[in-house]
Amino acid sequence: MAAPDLLWQCVKNQSCFIRKQKNFPVMTAEPGNLCGLNNFQFSGLASKKVLGLDSKKVGKKESIVLTTRSKRESRQYRPGVVLVTTGIKKGKKQGPEQLKKIIGATWNRPELLEMALKKYKKIKTSFKKNKTVKK
Amino acid sequence: MATARPVVSIYNFENPSEKTGTMPMPVVLQSPLRPDLVREVHRDMAKNKRQAYAVKPKAGYDTAAASWCTGRAVARIPRAPGGGTHRAGQAAFGNQARGGGMFNPTTVWRRWHRRVNVTKKRHAVACALAASALPPLVMARGHKINQVAELPLVVSDGIQSLTKTKQAKETLKKLGCGEELQKVIDSKSIRAGQGKARNRRYVKRLGPLVIYNEDNGITRAMRNIPGVECAHVDRLNLLRLAPGGSFGRFVIFTEGAFKKLSDIYGTLKSGAPKKKGYTLPRAAMVNADLSRIINSTEVQSVLRPKMERYTHGIKRNALKSKELMEELNPGSTERKAVQQKASQKGTPEFDAVQKKKKARIEESKKYNKEHKKGDETFYKTLMKAFEAKAAADAAKKAAEKADDEEDEE
Numbered sequence: 001m002a003a004p005d006l007l008w009q010c011v012k013n014q015s016c017f018i019r020k021q022k023n024f025p026v027m028t029a030e031p032g033n034l035c036g037l038n039n040f041q042f043s044g045l046a047s048k049k050v051l052g053l054d055s056k057k058v059g060k061k062e063s064i065v066l067t068t069r070s071k072r073e074s075r076q077y078r079p080g081v082v083l084v085t086t087g088i089k090k091g092k093k094q095g096p097e098q099l100k101k102i103i104g105a106t107w108n109r110p111e112l113l114e115m116a117l118k119k120y121k122k123i124k125t126s127f128k129k130n131k132t133v134k135k
Numbered sequence: 136m137a138t139a140r141p142v143v144s145i146y147n148f149e150n151p152s153e154k155t156g157t158m159p160m161p162v163v164l165q166s167p168l169r170p171d172l173v174r175e176v177h178r179d180m181a182k183n184k185r186q187a188y189a190v191k192p193k194a195g196y197d198t199a200a201a202s203w204c205t206g207r208a209v210a211r212i213p214r215a216p217g218g219g220t221h222r223a224g225q226a227a228f229g230n231q232a233r234g235g236g237m238f239n240p241t242t243v244w245r246r247w248h249r250r251v252n253v254t255k256k257r258h259a260v261a262c263a264l265a266a267s268a269l270p271p272l273v274m275a276r277g278h279k280i281n282q283v284a285e286l287p288l289v290v291s292d293g294i295q296s297l298t299k300t301k302q303a304k305e306t307l308k309k310l311g312c313g314e315e316l317q318k319v320i321d322s323k324s325i326r327a328g329q330g331k332a333r334n335r336r337y338v339k340r341l342g343p344l345v346i347y348n349e350d351n352g353i354t355r356a357m358r359n360i361p362g363v364e365c366a367h368v369d370r371l372n373l374l375r376l377a378p379g380g381s382f383g384r385f386v387i388f389t390e391g392a393f394k395k396l397s398d399i400y401g402t403l404k405s406g407a408p409k410k411k412g413y414t415l416p417r418a419a420m421v422n423a424d425l426s427r428i429i430n431s432t433e434v435q436s437v438l439r440p441k442m443e444r445y446t447h448g449i450k451r452n453a454l455k456s457k458e459l460m461e462e463l464n465p466g467s468t469e470r471k472a473v474q475q476k477a478s479q480k481g482t483p484e485f486d487a488v489q490k491k492k493k494a495r496i497e498e499s500k501k502y503n504k505e506h507k508k509g510d511e512t513f514y515k516t517l518m519k520a521f522e523a524k525a526a527a528d529a530a531k532k533a534a535e536k537a538d539d540e541e542d543e544e
Contacts, residue, residue, distance in 0.1 A: 002168060003423035007271055010170050014381055016277035030274070045271035077141065077287075079270040079280040080311070 001048070001076045008046035012038065015045065032067045032083055034112055034119065050083065051109045053099075053116050055123045062127050064088040064095065064120065068108055088120065090127075095120055140165070144285055145390050148294035151284070151309040155291045161396040162403060164287060166265040167418035168272075169258070170382060176259035177373055177380040179249035187243040195236025200227035256373065257407075258416045261400065263376035263384070272383035277340070279318050280385060282311035287386060289393045294345075298352035300359050307343070307363070307387075315342050315385060319362030344375055344384050348391030368392040368399065369409075 001007075017030040018038055027036045032044025032052040044050050044067075052067035066086045075082050086102065089095045096117055103113045140162070144154040200213035213228045226232035266272045268287045273280055280286065288310065297303045307316060322340040325331055342362025347353050354365045366375055368391075376384055388396075399409040407413040428434060453460045461468050476484040506512065 002269055003425070003427075005425045006168055006423040007269070010168055010266075010272060010382075011275045014170065015275035017275065045275055073141070077143075077268070077270065078285050079274065079283050082270065 004047045005040075008040045008043060011043070011045050012040070017045075032069065034115060044083075049109050051103065051112050051116065052083075053088070053119045053123070055126060064090060064123050066099070066102060066116075068102070090124065095124070143287060143289055143393070145289045145291055145393075146284060146310065148290045148292075148297075148306055148310075151290070151306070151311070156390075158289065158390075158393060160268070160287070161393070161400065162415060163261050163264050163396050163400040164268040166258075166261040166416055168266060168269075168382075169262045169416070170266075172255070173259050173262050173266075173373070173377045173382045174380040176251055176255055177377055179251045180256070180373055181380075183248045185247045187245070187247055189241040189243045189245070190237060192240075194240065195232075195234065196228060198227045254413060257410060257413055259373050260371050260376060261415055263373055263382040264371070264386075264396070266382035267376065267384050267386040269383070273385050274383075276381055276383035276385075278343075278383075278385035279314035280311070282314055283385075284311055287388055287393070289388045289390055292348075292390045295347050295349050295353045295389050295391070296351040297356040300356050303353070303356035303363075304360055307360070310387070312343055312385075312387075316360065316362060318342070323361070341378055342385070343387050345387045345389070346371070346392045347389045348395050353389075368395045 015028065015030070015038075017028045019027045019029060021027075026038040028038045028044075029036070030044040031054075032050035033042050034051050034053055035042050040046060044052055048069065050067065050069035054065050054067065056063050056065045064087070066088050068084050068086070070076075070082055070084050089098055099116055099120060100113065102108065103116055104110050140159045142157045143160050145156045145158060147153050147155045198215050200215045202211050202213045203209055204211060210226070212226045212232060214224050215222050215227045217223045225234070227235055229235045230238040270280065270286050273286060290306075290310065294303075294306060297306065304316070307313070319340050319342045323337055324339070326335055326338045330336075339361060341364070342360075343364075345353065345357055345363060345365045346368055347365060348368050350365075350367070357363045357365050364375055366372060376382070376386070378384060399407060400415055401407045403415055403417060407415065422428060451459045453463055457468060473484055476482045477488045479485055
């Protein structure tokens with residue numbers, strides 16, 4: 001695989017995932033981008049170590065999904081399989097612990113752990129359903 | 136990439152879930168990535184299919200107009216001669232005149248085409264091929280390749296003998312291109328602009344490019360599938376490999392074509408057998424992974440220890456922060472406490488202050504008694520010094536006044 005820095009230079013201005021708005025930092029819709037920002041740090045396309053945390057809705061079931069990049073050489077050229085998704089538990093204690101284990105303990109982007117925990121909280125609050133007001 | 140060449144699997148075109156073999160990746164597909172080069176060459180190559188357009192050479196000048204010059208109460212612009220028609224006397228020739236020629240008429244001898252150096256074109260193609268082998272670049276270009284088993288996608292030669300579009304479509308779907316093909320179909324829309332009235336009514340996204348070696352029907356099978364294009368390995372076009380100047384097209388190779396890439400382009404050492412005098416481009420930086428270079432033992436072992444930079448914290452105001460005041464002016468808090476206490480009756484500090492005050496007043500009284508009473512006070516001595524002069528002045532004045540009175544009389 002080409003070097004991450006080189007790939008980033010190719011992709012930073014020219015990618016179908018880039019979303020631009022006025023007076024707003026440049027964002028990306030690529031899978032594996034934790035913050036959605038178009039940065040080398042967070043890039044899901046360019047870097048060898050990728051971290052993404054998203055909510056997924058299948059039918060009625062809402063789940064939190066962690067995306068990481070497989071380290072296997074053989075998988076780097078296989079687009080369908082290179083990004084590995086793991087479901088994260090929705091329990092108040094279990095979820096963050098699981099994240100800490102996967103991200104922190106296995107040195108898979110430990111510097112993003114804090115941000116991932118914050119995002120996890122936000123995703124959970126997004127799952128809350130507002131009580132409907134009966135008129 | 137100086138590492139060993141990765142091995143690419145070849146998929147059975149009839150049953151794409153099984154592999155019929157493997158092949159090492161041709162060195163072309165490991166060419167350095169040069170988006171700038173591809174963009175430049177594409178820009179110039181794209182100009183080569185242009186058709187000339189221009190206004191008629193005589194446009195606006197097909198009258199015998201001449202200026203009426205000065206003296207006739209009209210502007211000096213050339214006017215159409217004659218009479219008996221509205222046209223007579225109307226302005227002509229100038230770009231501002233109705234029916235006149237345009238400013239700077241477009242000409243057919245405009246330089247429509249661009250020459251691009253052959254080596255440059257070849258480097259660009261090599262680069263574009265390399266980009267098509269990297270999933271992030273193909274994804275970034277917008278191709279939906281999540282279902283595709285592997286990049287570069289190589290299919291056994293049987294696919295070249297497909298004759299029916301239906302079969303071709305099936306094969307592509309089984310290879311994982313279904314999402315991509317659907318994207319093309321969904322993207323068909325009417326072109327914005329005048330092109331729609333000029334036989335370019337519809338626009339749609341581009342799908343996969345199928346590169347083959349022997350056409351046994353594949354071009355005809357694939358040609359009616361929206362988005363799919365075919366190309367012969369020997370005749371690869373940058374305009375197809377990097378549409379719009381952006382590399383990373385989704386490419387499907389047939390086994391024969393993939394093998395032929397090595398035969399055409401060769402290696403960096405051997406040069407390209409089929410392209411006389413051409414060798415594949417060399418990277419400016421063989422190992423472009425900056426973080427690996429920086430963190431390598433060779434580099435880290437020679438670095439000096441990191442400098443400690445003094446970072447200024449938030450500036451604190453000593454007048455507001457008692458701790459900071461104490462830091463800067465040691466003893467100030469104690470002094471303030473003492474001062475505070477001194478205004479409270481009954482404390483020893485208060486008594487001390489009062490004592491000092493008393494002593495001060497005593498001193499003052501004593502001094503005043505000594506220096507401010509009697510005849511030797513400052514004021515009195517001062518006035519004494521003046522008294523003599525004052526008396527002299529008064530006498531002088533009296534004398535003058537007497538003189539004046541005398542004069543008046």
